Amino acid sequence: MHNESIKNSLTFKKMTLADxxxxxxxxxxxYPNPWSRKVMTDCVKAHYQCVSMRYGEELIGYAFMLIGVNESHLLNLSVTPQQQRKGYAERLLQHMAYISRYWHCKKMLLEVRISNLPAIRLYEKAGFEYIGRRKNYYHYDGIQEDALVMEWIFSFPNQ
Ligand SMILES: CC(C)(COP(=O)(O)OP(=O)(O)OC[C@H]1O[C@@H](n2cnc3c(N)ncnc32)[C@H](O)[C@@H]1OP(=O)(O)O)[C@@H](O)C(=O)NCCC(=O)NCCS
Structure with a gap:
């Protein structure tokens, strides 16, 4: 019974180095420009808000976020390809918003590659709006790409 409930549950936990x-x-x-293990390790060690999302035992998504004064900055949010288009990114994003509000943030900010339409749609659906554009912000494989800067102003407090 207990094993069955774990198997069928979605959990969000503070990320560990083992994750x-x-x-x-x-x-x-x-990503075409993935983060290195070192960058991820540094974020965990620096106590950024790093979250792993599991369905049962399987790690299906994760996010990295920095808490600032009155605002959070979402640095990375990903769902494993086999589990995409099932609503998991929305659940993870809501969890990161919950953490942000817990730390008294009024809004969340992020940069996203201008060609990353799935992510842009995800953020728009959540309530993010465009506030700027950074020219040639990303460099990978000889490609330069602009970033859209998006902001989500929270309109309701945590329950
Ligand atoms: C972007 C990403 C996190 C979305 O994860 P997901 O679990 O598939 O997203 P969800 O199933 O929760 O979808 C939520 C909404 O996002 C949008 N969306 C997600 N994937 C989409 C796609 N392939 N095309 C268009 N819209 C998409 C839709 O608006 C969707 O709502 P809907 O199902 O009502 O249409 C996932 O594609 C991913 O991990 N991509 C690689 C990493 C990345 O680019 N992360 C963002 C960095 S800024």
């Missing part, structure tokens, strides 16, 4: 063994290959699949 990075599972996260690193997902990161490689998800």
């Amino acid at each position: 990075l063994v599972e996260i690193e290959p997902i990161e490689q699949l998800c």
Whole structure:
């Protein structure tokens, strides 16, 4: 009974360094410009808000976020390709918003590649709006790409 409920549940936990063994290959699949293990390790060690999302035992998504004064900055949010389009990113984003509000943030900010339409749609659906554009913000494989800067002003407090 207990095992069954774990198997069928979605959980959000503070990321550990051990989680990075599972996260690193997902990161490689998800991005043309993936973060290195060192960058992820540094975020965990620096106590950024780093969250792993599991369905049962399986690690299916993760996020990295920095809490600032009155605002949070979402640095990375990913769902493993096999589990995409099932609403998991929305759940993870809501969890990161909950953490942000817990730390008294009034809004969340992020940068997203201008060609990353799935992510842009995800953020628009959540309530993010465009507030700027950073020219040639991303560099990878000889490509330069602009970033859209998006902001989500929270309109309701945590329950
Ligand atoms: C962007 C990403 C996190 C979305 O994860 P997901 O779990 O598939 O997203 P969800 O199922 O929760 O979808 C929520 C909404 O996002 C949008 N969306 C997600 N994938 C989409 C796609 N392929 N095309 C268009 N819209 C998409 C839709 O608005 C969707 O709502 P809907 O189902 O009502 O249409 C996932 O594609 C991913 O990990 N991509 C690689 C990493 C990345 O680019 N992260 C963002 C960095 S800024």
